[in-house]
Amino acid sequence: MTDHSPTQDSSFQTEALIAEDIDAYLDQHQHKSLLRFITCGSVDDGKSTLIGRLLFDSKMIFEDQLAALHSDSQKHGTQGEEIDFALLVDGLAAEREQGITIDVAYRFFTTEKRKFIVADTPGHEQYTRNMVTGASTADLAVILVDARKGILEQTKRHSFLVHLLGIKHLVLAVNKMDLVDYDQATFDAIVADYTSFADEIGIERFTAIPISGFKGDNITAAPSGAASPNTPWYNGPALIDHLETVEIANFAAQARSFRMPVQWVNRPNLDFRGFAGLITDGAIKPGDPVRVVPAGKTSTVKSIATFDGDLDEAVAGQSVTLTLADEVDCSRGDVIALAEDPPEASDQFETTIVWMSDEALKPGRAYWLKLGSQMVSATVAEPKYEICVNTFEHLAAKTLELNGIGVAELRTDKPIVFEAYAKSRQLGGFILIDKFTNATVGAGLIHFSLRRAQNVHWQPTTITRDDHAALKNQKPLLLWFTGLSGSGKSTIANAVEQRLNLMNRHTFLLDGDNVRHGLNKDLGFTETDRIENIRRVGEVAKLMTDAGLIVLTAFISPFRVERQLVRDMIPDGEFVEVFVDTPLEVAEQRDVKGLYKKARSGELKNFTGIDSPYEEPENAEIRVNTVEMTVEQAADHIIAQIMPLK
C-alpha cells in the first residue's frame, strides 16, 4: 500500500504563492472566515494523531518543533520509528507520560479558505466537563471512530454531549481505514449503526467520512476533487473540504432579532454615553428602534461608535459601542434588543445542568449564576431526573455529582433576560459559581421559563406607585398572615382592617377562601396548585400595593419558599409577614370548619399540619400567639407595630 498524501500538493501551492506574490496571499488570508470545531474520540481512536496531521499538513509545525517531536517520539512514542503526531498536541508534562490528554487544548491551523480553531478534548468518561467546555464554542464536531471497533459507548456519549450543546454540524470520521484494508462494507456497517443511534437521540444530520489520520487518506482532496485512491467507492468530501464549506453558526445568528448584552457603560465626558457589548444576535443600524430589557424602555440607536469611526451597520459577532437617542437607564446586565421583538425576562426556568465540581450540587443552596453580562443569585431544585450519558435513560436523582447531567428547575433572585438555549447559545447558556470557593461548578442550558406571562413587556406608566400612595397619604403595605388552618388568620386580619378603616386608611383584605371562589377557582390542592395559588395572590397583592393600598392577606401559605417568593416581589420594607402562631392541637380543637376531622379520617388529602407540613416563619416581622392573646389584643399589637404612634 502506498502512502497517499495529496495534501503536500496544496501546501506546495500555498508556499509558491507566498514566495511569488505575498500581497496576494495576504489578501486571500485576510478574507478567510473562522470555523471553530471540536474533536471527540476515545483514547485510542487516533484523535491527537488526526490533529497532528492537520497541523502538519497545513504547515503549522516548524522544524524546531519537529525536532523536539522526533526526540519525544523516541522517548514516549507509540508508532515505532514513525513520527508520533499525537505527541505534538498532548500538552502538559504529566499527560505526556500517561499518554492521554486530560484537558481542553486549543489548536490553530489555516487552509486557503478558512482559519480553524480546534478544541481538543479527552474521550474518557470522567472528563465530560472538558468536552462540554470544548463543545460550547464549537460550530462543528468531528466524532472519531476506530474502523476496527465501530460505534462504542463513548462514541454515543460524545455524540449526545455535542448534540446537547447545540452543535448543528456533525462529522462521523471513521478513522484507521488503513487497518481494515479500506473495506467499504466495514465503513457502511458503521454508518448504518450510527444512523439508527442518531435517530434515537434526535440528531438530524451527519456527514460520514472514511479517513486515515496516520496515512492521510481523505484528509484533503486531490486537486481534481477525487477521494483517496484507496477509497474509490467513496464519493463524499474529504475532511478539510467539508470543514472549509460548512456554514458557520455566526451566519445563522445574524439572521435573528438584534440582541446585545451590555458589558460596560462608556462615559468619558458629559457629552458621550455609550453602551459597550458584543452583539450576540442580529444586526443593527443607526435609527433602529431598540428596547432596553428587562426594564422595557424604548429608544433608537443614535450611533455605532468605534475606534475606526461610526459604522453604518454592525452584525452578530462584533464588539461595538452604541449610543442611544434618549437618556434611558441602561447598565451592565441589561440587554439592548430589537424594540418589537425583545427577549423575555423571567426568574424561574426549566434547565439542563452539567455538574463540573467534585462537590455535588446542593439543591436549594444559592450559587452565583452568570448569563451574558448578568450575575444573579440562583437556586437549583432537586433534579427531576439525571440523564445516564451511556444509555440516555432518565434516572431518579436527588443531586448531581461531578460530570452528572440532569434536568432541574432553577430560580433566580431577580428576573434575568434570556432566550431558550436552542435559539441562542449566548442568552441561553449560563454558568454556576460557588459562592464560597468562587469556582465554576456547573454549566446550564435554559429550556423555557416556568412563568406564564412570557411575552408581556412592562409598559411604563406616567403615574407611579409613589403618586398613588401620596394621594392616599399612606405608605403601601402587604400584611401577609400565615398560620395553620383555624389559627385565626382571617379573624385577626379582619379586626386589623376594621381598625385601619377607622384610621382613614385605604385597605383591602384578600381572603384565601374568597379568592378560591373566583380568581383561583381553577386550582386544586396539589402542591403545584397551592404554589400557583400563592403566586397569583402575590401578584394581585403587588398590583394593589402599586395602587397605594394597604393589603391584608390570609392564607395558610405553608412553605417558606413561596412566602419568600412573594416577599421578593414587593419593595423592601413593604412586606410584613404576620405569623399567627397557634399550636396544632389548639387549631384542631377549634376546627371551626370541620376540616381537621375530615383530614384525620382521610377524606381530605394534603391537609396542612396532618399529612402536609407547615414550615414556620424564621424571621417574621410580627408574631401573634393566639393562645395568650385575644383577637382584639392581637389586632392592637399588629397596629402598634405597623403604625407606631408619632
Next chain:
Amino acid sequence: MRQLTHLERLEAESIHIFREVVAEAENPVMLYSVGKDSSVMLHLARKAFYPSPPPFPMLHVASGWDFKALLDHRDKTVAEYNLELIVAQNEDAEEQGVNPFDTGSALYSQAQLTDPLKKALTKHGFDAAFGGGRRDEEKARAKERVFSFRTASHRWDPKNQRPELWNLYNAKKNKDESIRVFPISNWTELDIWQYIALEKIDIVPLYMSSPRPTVERDGLILVVDDDRFRLEDGEEPVERSVRFRTLGCYPLTGATESDATDMSTIIQEMLLATGSERQGRAIDKGQSASMEDKKQEGYF
C-alpha cells in the same frame, strides 16, 4: 448578512475580554512588554474603550538589558496615547551579580523578570493583569484558560483550572488570588502580523531589517546594542542586515539575517521560515516541559 473575517472575530473576542475584566476586576493592569503582541494588545485595548482611554495602567518589566530602541518606542507610545506607565525592575541586580553573561538562564529570568513582576503586582495590589500569551506559542499555553488564576504567591495550577464555556468568564476570586488574563489567546503569530499590517500599528523598528553591529555566538546572532556587551577574546562586531522575530534581553535574543524592511516581506519570511518564533529565545531551551515549569513559578 455579512461573513466576518477571522481577524474581525478575533478582534471582537479580545475586546469582549478586555471589557469583562474592566467591568468585574477592581484594579486591572496591562503587562506591556513593548513587543509586537503587546502592541496588538494595546491597540485592542484602545478600541475596546474608545472614546475613553484604556482605564488601566501599563506595567513594563524592564530587565535592565532591554534594547534601547524598545525603551524609546515605549516612551514615545506612552506619551502619544497619554498612558500611565509603571516600570518594574530588579534594582539590586548589580549587587546580586546577576547579568545575562554570567548568570544561568533560569536564575536570570527568575531574578530579572519573574521576581520584579510578582513584586510589582503585589505592591500595587493589581488583581487582574492582561498578558500577551498566545495558545499557538507553546504546548503548555495551548491548555491555559483565558482567565488564569494565580495563588497569592503567583503560582499556576494547571490541574485546577476553571472551565470556560461559551464566552462566559468567571472573574470571581478568593482573597489574595489574582488573575492573569490573555485577551489574544486565540491569535496565531500570522494573525498578529497580519493585524499589525492591516491596522497600521506602530511597532518597534527592531522587527524591521537594518544594518546592525552583531556577533555570532552559540548559533545565535546577537546585536551589540550598547557598550555593556561583553565581547570575548578576538570577537569583533560585524555589521549585518538583521531583524528580530521576538524581543527579549538583547544579549540573549537571537536576530535573523534578513532584508525585510516592510510588513509584507516580514510576513513572507515568517511564513517561509523553518523555525518557530521562540527558537530565538534562550529561555525556552532545555527540557521541553520547561515553559510549563516556569509558568507554575509565576512567569507570565
